[in-house]
Amino acid sequence: PPAAAQLGILRRAHGVASVEAQLQCPLTLQQMKEPVICADGHSYEREAIEAWLLVNNVSPLTHQPLSHSRLVPNHALRSIIVAQRDCGSSCQEAGADSSWRIDPSKLTISGVVLGRGAWGVVREGTLLEDGLPRIVAIKQFPEADQVADLTRELELLAFATVRCSHVCRLIGVCRLDGLVCLVMNKYAESLHDLLARNGKLTLQQTLRLGIQLARAVGELHDISIVLNDLKPSNILMDKWGDLVLSDFGISTRIQNNLSRIMPSSIKGTTSYMSPEAFDPEMFGGVGPATDVWSLGCCLVEMASGVPPWDGLRHQEISRTVCDKRETPSLPDGLPAAAIALLSSCFKYEPAARPKASAVHQSLVAIDASQLQSLHSTAEASANASGDTRPLVLASVAFSEETKDVDNTVAARLEANAGASDGAAGARALDSPGVEKQDLDIALALSLSEQCHVVQTAATPEMEMQQLETALALSRAMAMQEDARRGRGE
Known part of the structure; x- marks a missing residue:
């Protein structure tokens, strides 16, 4: 809906004073002009948070360490x-406002189909912004009776975008060639694309993406939104590997402090559906626990490379889940804690499943345990060889499409080479597998003189496992440093 209409909805739901307080920057306590989303998920005035980040690496609100310093326009x-600002108090009622509208003459839709669903087709397009082309994703609603579906999806997406940092970003709406078009940010790929290309992920990759995914689902549950169709094709990834959730076509918002809702029909994608999604009447409806089952299915697919119930038809899956009460098979080689967590996600009774926030906390704990184990192994190896230097990073590398962006960070690292006995420079190398956040950790540790950052060349002798071990050691030491600072040592 137009921004003024959305403002009216928010005011009626939460009160004028509450909504206007949410429009203020937590740092300046003034209404924001250029709001951006920080790594802690909260929005701030750009100038204020940029000034804060120059001297701090923790959240202004939670005082927890920030995973990165990137700011996303809200x-x-x-x-x-x-x-x-424009409508003032008269915005209590829904009204027309141009801020959500896109000039159709500035939008071009290509023939590239990014995705299809029951509620629309998503195509690639180009939007001219200040004379410069921007590649976007456009969800089209070709039929008049689908406008209601678009309105519902817009309401949920706009509501989530204001409050969550891990949802697909809305740009605006227009009507082009008789089609209603929802224009959104275009992301590099989906989790489905990644799995189709690489097969199953390593345990380290599964944990890292799983942590992001559980946090994203938890954010939506905190504002009472149930996705109803969580699956890898609806999980999008930017060029840094950060996840966002998309496609709110069949999502719902639970109202009036209810824990579940009764859908008008069976909705979802069969391989990821919970027992109550197949038979809502038996369980009294669907709710956040429905997404937790789907979250477990996504984790299983990441670790195994194949979706749950692969090869079974819709009716066979329904009978297996509802009548036989079977759960998806768990991949081999998982830690005992991960097996226990996935088993809890697949409890037959929805109330017995953990919340998404609890899944997130468990995944963080499992990841920390794995990193500590790698750290201990690397430390023992270093002691045995007589080289006890904390070698934190063996190589810093970028993929071709992100190199131009990240070279600025690499330059900062190289500029600090030789700045102290405890820091040395690192050079960007053209090899896959290393993410920007690893470079950020290396930079932070280098500047704080906590470790050596060593420069190496990409040689055939360097195994990817060695690289992953070094990177894991880097993250483990960063976590230890954060814990030490938290204790005031």
């Missing part, structure tokens, strides 16, 4: 702020 919140 377009939906800015649109609501503009509507609030």
